[in-house]
Amino acid sequence: EAGVAQSPRYKIIEKRQSVAFWCNPISGHATLYWYQQILGQGPKLLIQFQNNGVVDDSQLPKDRFSAERLKGVDSTLKIQPAKLEDSAVYLCASSPQSAGNEQYFGPGTRLTVT
């Protein structure tokens, strides 16, 4: 089966610009996650969707980050305006259901903010 797809793989922007990342989860997976991974650290959950509803967004900086999952399939994560400290890899993951034992991760988008 096809894995989690993410695009773009790399993005370089200047601070105060906006950027959007796209994620296509594994077909049929109800739960979708966005993580931020800063160099040298483990991934940090930003937001979790169950179908198209938000389950947990407690660590999402809502003044600049937004995410949506229309129709319960694809998802986009947006940053506006970007700051230098947003430089990180943004990982998307999906799992069959909220009680699923495994999360399947995409390859990530590496964002560099200059």
Added chain:
Amino acid sequence: DAKTTQPNSMESNEEEPVHLPCNHSTISGTDYIHWYRQLPSQGPEYVIHGLTSNVNNRMASLAIAEDRKSSTLILHRATLRDAAVYYCILRPRSGTYKYIFGTGTRLKVLA
């Protein structure tokens, strides 16, 4: 905050077994122990998980202490492809099933 403690790095010789330890002294009775690994420039991938009993799969074995305050991921024969960061995570049995990743153990495999 991460609820697990792992060594920052470990080294192993190729084709030898590797034992990766994890301490989780504050584990609750309903927390599962999950292990993921992250190869360079890739997203994390699932390795194994358990609750109380030792577990085996094609990738690894998971040994869980009787008091569940620690666990060990065992790679039976390390290969160069096993060089990665290994994360030990406690996953609640209910609620949002949220993962909290620590900094993991970077495993270096020597040829």
